[in-house]
Amino acid sequence: MEFQGVKGTRDFYPDDMRVLNWIVEAWRRVSLRNGFEEYDSPIFEYLDLFTAKSGQEIAGQLFNFVDRGGRQLALRPEITPSLARMVNAKISSLPRPIKWFSVPRLCRAENPQKGRLREFFQWNVDVIGADGVLADAECIYVAVDLLRELGLSPDDVRVRIGSRPLTVAVLRGAGVAPQFTEAALAVLDKRPKLSQEDFAKLAREAGLSDVQIEAVGRFQQAAGVDELREHFRGLDEVRGHLDDLAELFASLGALGAGDYCTLDLRVVRGLAYYTGVVYEVFDRSQSLRAVAGGGRYDNLIEVLGGPKVGATGFGMGDVVLGILLAEKGKLPALGQQVEYFVIEADESSRPAVLEAVGALRRAGLSADFNYRPRSLGKQLKAANRRGASRAVIVRADGVTVKDLASGLQRDTTLGELLKAPAGTKHMP
């Protein structure tokens, strides 16, 4: 019998796992230094939780199943509904703002494509219980802090920032009737992937006139908030949203993330649940899918049974990020590493080898050895294969420590070796 993994899933062999761990550790390190706390939710929930947030259309993206009690369950395709459920269950005892992050494994019943798999990891960073754009700015800062941490510069990636309520206000100002707003936003969301003609065709189908298409198009080209202020001077409804955007960019500048951030009103995010600032992180050439996406979603907590409370955050998947890092040559070479490889000078020293191995490990030092007696040369080769820094050659009357990079060696005792503090890369 030959078995294979399911298409769209990944096997993480040690070399792949070291890369994944390197990314996940950076996600965690950056989250913690930005004052966020980690949480996690179950990998399956009641199906209702996911459809309540995103409607029945999400059901097609879900792996769902029935347990022996007949309950409808589903693998989580995103963690935000679970986050909202968890927050709601303790809403009265959690001090606000709630600054939480997670690194969930997510599953979606999609057709696998480049950058899109059926199982992946997604870093989620959210602030709940803060209404001002400073919370949005902090989330964007966290995303930028991570990009910088992994060696990606503003030449490599950009955070493209739009505003749902501003776009809605401009649509209304251009005379788009409220019942057409959602459809118009959906078309605008697709615009970057469409030709000018296809976009115009879909926009007309969504109920926009040619004049409105022209007006919205001009608005989406705006390069900065000042230009918009000039353009929409007469439109009172717009002013508050422009003030918010201006404050957002000022805060991003003060925090030190301004050079990664660009106003891009073409970003509207497809999901209906966003209510404020929205953003997507793209590679500069925009040849890949979005590396991350997020925004403000002030209604979700309430929709999922809680009070009306502001919420904002983003998700960043490991798949596109990994492709981008590889393309930019930013993935480090990571091999197995152990501090000591313990070698027997002859078969009689086998018990002493085991004693040395056990003692080194208990002292917090990493140590490996061969199960079978081998020649000294073969044991040294095994030491190199395991990425050992030093070989410890155990003789009847003591040990020799050999630095495998320099070849330097000295005679010592096991007791002396163990005195080295854990993790110290001391020379022999």
Add this chain to the structure above:
Amino acid sequence: MEFQGVKGTRDFYPDDMRVLNWIVEAWRRVSLRNGFEEYDSPIFEYLDLFTAKSGQEIAGQLFNFVDRGGRQLALRPEITPSLARMVNAKISSLPRPIKWFSVPRLCRAENPQKGRLREFFQWNVDVIGADGVLADAECIYVAVDLLRELGLSPDDVRVRIGSRPLTVAVLRGAGVAPQFTEAALAVLDKRPKLSQEDFAKLAREAGLSDVQIEAVGRFQQAAGVDELREHFRGLDEVRGHLDDLAELFASLGALGAGDYCTLDLRVVRGLAYYTGVVYEVFDRSQSLRAVAGGGRYDNLIEVLGGPKVGATGFGMGDVVLGILLAEKGKLPALGQQVEYFVIEADESSRPAVLEAVGALRRAGLSADFNYRPRSLGKQLKAANRRGASRAVIVRADGVTVKDLASGLQRDTTLGELLKAPAGTKHMP
């Protein structure tokens, strides 16, 4: 709408997550220092992979589902079948012995009970491609290294070690016919949970005579290998297995794990796929389920489509381990911790606060702050709630750093603060 998590799953709020991470980090640290490399597999696989290993009876413990292509999939209830699949796919290029570990999230369609949930994490440590008992000894040593690392002593926990082939040889020596061996092993596995009468009844049903029950009972009471040697002097079939057990205990002693290990021939492990040494880790009073269990399984790689190659390893779940650590008072108190909480002396210093926060974080230091202007007292209170070590009070003309434990403070500049190496707990 009110949403709840599914029974038998857990929500990890930050306090719970810190405990889980503390356990998982220990699993990883101990694995790495013992020379094992991490891998992971998809959380769902083709259903066939799991039933091929453990037979159709496992299907009742599986969460299985059908994808849109009509494929039968299942959430992994254990990772060993995936490990075997992955090893088989690269068997010719992987240097042996393969020493791998993983920390998979597993899902089982069980009725939740104390120590048994429908979703949990399980540390898996395996050696593939090594036939001798030294590989078994090393796996047991790794388990012991972890127990010791978490503060559990031989007074708290014991590794109880048995031998499947020895037990089989003794059954045969007592005249149990080969066709009754599996049934007899299944009854022996249940013995510790049965009264003497119930055990005798089941054993008779499995085809054992009263004399055979008596003989096997005496064998299972044996306290050491020497006693067994004396007892089974005439039985050639037994000698090799006794030599293996003796070598195992000698290796465990040399490695420094002997004080945690006990011969206990009542341990036979239920699963039919074990072929050699088997063991279970229990709390001393045996009031909880097994903390860990494992053994040698030399046929599995071949059953799952690979060559005949020796394999041995164990699994340790987070649930029983967590209960035991809590009972023994070994769980540390873990709260949120940040190095700096940045405070504004007055509203005009808000941009300077953001600059300080951003700069500290970029320098690798953890820093938090309030989104809204508050009184100095309220900001200091927030600093304490976030577990800050120091407050940084930003004024128009510089900053004051206050150590929150000692109350000591000094005036400085942001530039001076940033010169501190990441993570250094320097006094103000």
